[in-house]
Amino acid sequence: MGILKRIDTKQQPATKARPKLSLLPLDTILMDDCVAAMAKLPDRSIDLIFADPPYNLQLGGDLFRPEGGRVDAVDDDWDKFDTFEAYDRFTRAWLREARRVLKDDGTLWVIGSYHNIFRVGAALQDEGFWILNDIIWRKANPMPNFKGTRFTNAHETMIWCSKSEKARYTFNYRAMKGLNDDLQMRSDWSLPICSGGERLKDDDGHKAHPTQKPEALLYRVLLASTEPGDIVLDPFFGTGTTGAVARRLRRRWIGIEREPKYVKVASERIASTLPLDESAMAGVPEKKSAPRVAFGILIETGLLQPGTILTDAKRRWKAEVRADGTLVADGAAGSIHKLGATLQNAPSCNGWTFWHVEQAGKLLPIDTLRQRHLAATGE
Amino acid sequence: MGILKRIDTKQQPATKARPKLSLLPLDTILMDDCVAAMAKLPDRSIDLIFADPPYNLQLGGDLFRPEGGRVDAVDDDWDKFDTFEAYDRFTRAWLREARRVLKDDGTLWVIGSYHNIFRVGAALQDEGFWILNDIIWRKANPMPNFKGTRFTNAHETMIWCSKSEKARYTFNYRAMKGLNDDLQMRSDWSLPICSGGERLKDDDGHKAHPTQKPEALLYRVLLASTEPGDIVLDPFFGTGTTGAVARRLRRRWIGIEREPKYVKVASERIASTLPLDESAMAGVPEKKSAPRVAFGILIETGLLQPGTILTDAKRRWKAEVRADGTLVADGAAGSIHKLGATLQNAPSCNGWTFWHVEQAGKLLPIDTLRQRHLAATGE
DNA sequence: GCGGAACATGAATCCGCTG
DNA sequence: CCAGCGGATTCATGTTCCG
Numbered sequence: 001m002g003i004l005k006r007i008d009t010k011q012q013p014a015t016k017a018r019p020k021l022s023l024l025p026l027d028t029i030l031m032d033d034c035v036a037a038m039a040k041l042p043d044r045s046i047d048l049i050f051a052d053p054p055y056n057l058q059l060g061g062d063l064f065r066p067e068g069g070r071v072d073a074v075d076d077d078w079d080k081f082d083t084f085e086a087y088d089r090f091t092r093a094w095l096r097e098a099r100r101v102l103k104d105d106g107t108l109w110v111i112g113s114y115h116n117i118f119r120v121g122a123a124l125q126d127e128g129f130w131i132l133n134d135i136i137w138r139k140a141n142p143m144p145n146f147k148g149t150r151f152t153n154a155h156e157t158m159i160w161c162s163k164s165e166k167a168r169y170t171f172n173y174r175a176m177k178g179l180n181d182d183l184q185m186r187s188d189w190s191l192p193i194c195s196g197g198e199r200l201k202d203d204d205g206h207k208a209h210p211t212q213k214p215e216a217l218l219y220r221v222l223l224a225s226t227e228p229g230d231i232v233l234d235p236f237f238g239t240g241t242t243g244a245v246a247r248r249l250r251r252r253w254i255g256i257e258r259e260p261k262y263v264k265v266a267s268e269r270i271a272s273t274l275p276l277d278e279s280a281m282a283g284v285p286e287k288k289s290a291p292r293v294a295f296g297i298l299i300e301t302g303l304l305q306p307g308t309i310l311t312d313a314k315r316r317w318k319a320e321v322r323a324d325g326t327l328v329a330d331g332a333a334g335s336i337h338k339l340g341a342t343l344q345n346a347p348s349c350n351g352w353t354f355w356h357v358e359q360a361g362k363l364l365p366i367d368t369l370r371q372r373h374l375a376a377t378g379e
Numbered sequence: 380m381g382i383l384k385r386i387d388t389k390q391q392p393a394t395k396a397r398p399k400l401s402l403l404p405l406d407t408i409l410m411d412d413c414v415a416a417m418a419k420l421p422d423r424s425i426d427l428i429f430a431d432p433p434y435n436l437q438l439g440g441d442l443f444r445p446e447g448g449r450v451d452a453v454d455d456d457w458d459k460f461d462t463f464e465a466y467d468r469f470t471r472a473w474l475r476e477a478r479r480v481l482k483d484d485g486t487l488w489v490i491g492s493y494h495n496i497f498r499v500g501a502a503l504q505d506e507g508f509w510i511l512n513d514i515i516w517r518k519a520n521p522m523p524n525f526k527g528t529r530f531t532n533a534h535e536t537m538i539w540c541s542k543s544e545k546a547r548y549t550f551n552y553r554a555m556k557g558l559n560d561d562l563q564m565r566s567d568w569s570l571p572i573c574s575g576g577e578r579l580k581d582d583d584g585h586k587a588h589p590t591q592k593p594e595a596l597l598y599r600v601l602l603a604s605t606e607p608g609d610i611v612l613d614p615f616f617g618t619g620t621t622g623a624v625a626r627r628l629r630r631r632w633i634g635i636e637r638e639p640k641y642v643k644v645a646s647e648r649i650a651s652t653l654p655l656d657e658s659a660m661a662g663v664p665e666k667k668s669a670p671r672v673a674f675g676i677l678i679e680t681g682l683l684q685p686g687t688i689l690t691d692a693k694r695r696w697k698a699e700v701r702a703d704g705t706l707v708a709d710g711a712a713g714s715i716h717k718l719g720a721t722l723q724n725a726p727s728c729n730g731w732t733f734w735h736v737e738q739a740g741k742l743l744p745i746d747t748l749r750q751r752h753l754a755a756t757g758e
Numbered sequence: 759g760c761g762g763a764a765c766a767t768g769a770a771t772c773c774g775c776t777g
Numbered sequence: 778c779c780a781g782c783g784g785a786t787t788c789a790t791g792t793t794c795c796g
Contacts, residue, residue: 058771065767066786068725074769084504113769114513114538118504121497125463133530134493136515138567139768141789145563147772148552148786151512151603154565156769157536159493173527184524186533188517188567193768196791211769224530296558300595301571306659323628323655324554324602324662335561377519377571510771544771552786562788666785673783716783729784 024231027247029255031263034235037256038097046101046254047170047230049108050221050242052213053094054079055116056087065146074210078259084119091116091123094235099127099163101233107132107169107225111158111213121159129161132169136188137217141195160225169225176224185224191216200239200265208265209239218245226251240266244273293370295336295351296325303369310355313363317343319355327355336366403610406626408634410642413614416635417476425480425633426549426609428487429600429621431592432473434466434495463498470495470502473614478506478542480612486511486548486604490537490592500538508540511548515567516596520574539604548604554662555603564603570595579618579644587644588618597624605630607660619645623652629660672749674715674730675704682748689734692742696722698734706734715745 024045030037057079063071081087098108108129110120125131135158142154162169176185191214198215200208218241226232228250234242237255239262246253247270257263298304299321306323319329319339327339334342336351352367403424409416477487487508489499504510514537521533541548555564573593581587597620605611607629613621616634618641625632626649636642677683678700685702698708698718706718713721715730723733731746 055769056771057769059769060771062726063770063772064726064786068723068728069766071770071772072767079769113771114500114510115769115771117513118497118500118538121493122501125497131493133532134496134536135530136517136534136567138515138517139789141768142565143768143770144787144789145770145772146787148563149550149772150770151514151539151555152563152565152788153512153770155515155567157513159497160530171528176530184527184531186521186531188515188534192790195768195789199768207768294559294562296560297570297595300558300598302577302594307656320658322557322662323659324551324557325559326557326662328661335557338561547774671783714783727782727784729786731784 025254026231026252027243027254029237029240029243029257029263029267031257031260033258034256035093035097038094038101038233038235041101041233041254043100044103045231046233047103047106048222048226048232048251049098049102049106050218050232050234051094051098051108051110052211052234052236052238053091053110053112053116053120054081054236055113055211056081057113057115063146071143071146072207072210076210087116088119088123091120092127095120095124095127095129098233098235099129102163104163105168105170107160107162107167109158109160109221109225111137111156113153113156117157117159124159124161129163130165130167131159131161132171133160133187134158135160138188138190140190140192142193158221170227170230172224172227176220179220179223189217189220191220194241200269202261202265209262212239213241215241215245215248218242219249222246222249222251237266238262240270243270247273248276250275293373294325295366297373298366298369299323299325301373303373304357304366308357310357310366311363312340312354313356313365315363319343404633405610405631406622406633408616408619408622408636408642408646410637410639411635412637413635414472414476417473417480417612417614420480420612420633422479423482423485424610425612426482426485427601427605427611428477428481428485429597429611429613430473430477430487430489431590431613431615431617432470432489432491432495432499433615434491466495467498467502470499471506474499474503474506474508477612477614478508481542483542484547484549486539486541486546488537488539488600488604490516490535492532492535496536496538503538503540508542509544509546510538510540511550512539512566513537514539517567517569519569519571521572537600549606549609551603551606551662551665553665555599557662558599558602568596568599570599573620579648581640581644588641591618592620594620594624594627597621598628601625601628601630602662616645617641619649622649626652627655629654670753672752673704674745676752677745677748678702678704680752682752683736683745687736689736689745690742691719691733692735692744694742698722 023042057074059073065071102108112120137156137158139154142152145152179185194212194214199212202208222245230251232242232246232251232253235256237257240255243253243255243266255266299306304321306321308321309318310321311318317329319327322328326333327336329339329343332339332342336355337349340349340351340354341347352370353365355366356363357366402421481487491499516535516537518533521531524531558564570593573591577594578591579587601624609630611621611625611630611632614635616636619634622632622634622645634645678685683700685700687700688697689700690697696708698706701707705712706715708718708722711718711721715734716728719728719730719733731749732744734745735742736745
């Protein structure tokens with residue numbers, strides 16, 4: 001069978017929690033096809049698998065931004081499959097090996113988009129995995145839909161599953177609650193995409209990998225579903241985000257990656273990542289900002305009816321609410337902010353405080369309705 | 380085959396937008412199995428389908444049992460496999476009928492949770508549907524996970540798809556943007572669950588249906604992907620949320636529901652729902668429906684003189700207007716769009732917003748002149 | 759050095775009609 | 778079916794550059 005190529009990175013001190021197999025190529029990148037590499041690992045030896053497989057995006061020609069720039073799309077060969085059937089075969093092959101090497105109480109995470117995640121989800125159910133949650137990564141700053149043809153594709157989906165319904169998997173409930181201001185962690189996570197200094201660049205200054213995931217995502221995944229010292233396998237290692245976060249959180253890791261250039265980037269990255277101090281392992285609190293409420297919600301939820309007349313505080317202007325959440329007055333129309341600015345001939349306007357609605361004989365700023373919505377939904 | 384039982388509710392005034400078939404049982408609930416009822420509808424007759432199929436996979440309801448179920452006791456794995464297979468058969472059966480009755484440019488929405496949505500998504504791709512978006516309904520106030528064993532299941536997933544990649548589906552981009560404070564509507568929608576007065580109760584005061592969807596959800600779905608007068612089919616009608624919102628937004632609807640008690644609740648509910656006033660229905664016009672104005676008209680009508688010099692906003696390029704409505708600059712010539720693209724070395728250019736004319740010492744985009752022309756001709 | 763404008767960019771199934 | 782062409786279309790961040 002030949003010897004696996006290994007890239008060794010600095011060994012980290014293990015925090016003991018579960019018995020480990022000494023045969024595993026720990027804290028190492030295996031440069032190989034993921035199915036072939038997994039086939040060489042022993043049965044039931046891995047605590048957690050995080051998989052970021054190709055999405056099979058099926059993109060067409062070039063896409064241009066309104067200002068003329070060209071979108072740098074994922075056009076790599078590794079994302080191309082001839083048919084759904086071919087993609088399904090690939091998926092089942094790596095899922096089977098993943099299932100074999102996973103401990104009976106271990107869990108598997110897979111991330112994907114609508115292009116592939118439904119196929120992956122159905123396949124893993126067919127292979128006997130038991131879905132625990134589907135988690136939505138809500139991107140704080142996604143790429144817009146430049147042509148206005150669909151809803152902005154602003155999220156990705158992760159599936160978290162165990163090997164069976166009865167498995168006693170790891171879920172660090174308290175740690176998750178602590179990360180979320182002492183509220184239960186929900187199935188939707190709002191996190192920024194990977195950019196700025198975290199985004200790895202190659203020698204030319206271009207992004208080293210087209211789909212690098214943010215460390216914050218892996219941080220939450222590993223903190224939720226592993227203990228220190230657990231063994232984490234990533235069969236589509238890429239730039240090694242999983243390995244870097246595992247090392248930082250004092251988990252052991254194994255990465256599998258076929259492309260030599262990604263292996264190089266990942267091993268350098270992980271070597272320069274330091275494990276957290278034991279004292280800091282308690283977790284880092286995250287700041288939470290108030291959710292933005294669009295005016296349209298008030299109409300959709302019935303707090304305000306289409307056709308209602310709004311006025312400013314001194315009743316100098318009035319406007320009618322339409323079904324799509326815009327206002328119309330004297331032929332002018334627009335959002336609550338834009339119309340307020342237009343009527344006052346001002347550069348901008350806070351529509352929430354400018355516009356009022358008459359209720360019980362009194363003029364209420366529509367911001368009051370927003371507060372009511374927030375209160376009703378407990379946010 | 381017998382005659383379909385129909386429950387007629389009050390007819391709503393139709394706002395004409397697309398040609399309709401008089402044979403369809405419009406604004407009616409068909410009390411029948413959804414596949415059997417759809418089988419009686421003509422091909423390509425429906426503009427939009429909203430489907431909220433059952434997903435009680437592990438409850439082993441009769442619905443999903445394969446014909447002539449096993450006699451021998453089976454172990455859990457086999458039973459689960461059978462259940463998934465049976466669920467897939469059921470899914471493909473209703474998806475095929477849905478596909479047949481849908482117009483070629485119509486679209487389908489399906490809502491589900493992690494129990495069933497991956498199977499449904501894979502099945503609809505297999506049947507040839509083309510996914511446009513997956514939409515996350517982020518529940519503002521979900522039920523907590525009482526045992527603390529998983530993440531709070533705080534969302535449901537909707538898949539929006541067309542019949543083919545090339546279909547010219549309806550997407551009211553402007554209306555969606557209007558609902559969202561003039562920002563593109565994203566694929567994650569934060570809306571409260573259906574509760575309080577909206578939640579229908581039976582005579583005992585218990586909730587009439589276990590999975591009643593909020594009207595706000597359907598409001599956004601219908602506003603996004605249908606026009607007034609369009610025909611909306613809901614093959615799993617339940618308490619008729621789809622019908623109630625369709626009536627309110629002046630869409631036509633057909634509901635299919637097997638359970639007599641739900642049919643009763645839904646028909647009463649819809650009868651007491653009133654359509655919105657026409658004036659509130661007039662939303663932001665979609666730009667693409669505005670009449671086209673050729674640049675040459677501005678010259679013919681005297682709004683612009685041949686020989687006038689146009690520049691871009693930063694005065695980097697200039698061009699001269701010729702009598703035939705073309706521009707010329709540095710030997711290059713062409714339409715306002717083509718010349719703009721040529722000069723910038725860009726793949727395309729909107730000449731209306733790129734070119735400016737100096738009037739009263741200020742640079743005005745020539746689009747302003749087009750607006751002036753449209754206003755003068757009363758369009 | 760600082761503030762603001764300008765520029766760059768992210769897993770994207772991204773136009774529609776006419777001839 | 779394809780080519781041509783009119784003209785519609787972007788949000789949140791982070792970095793660079795200029796005054």
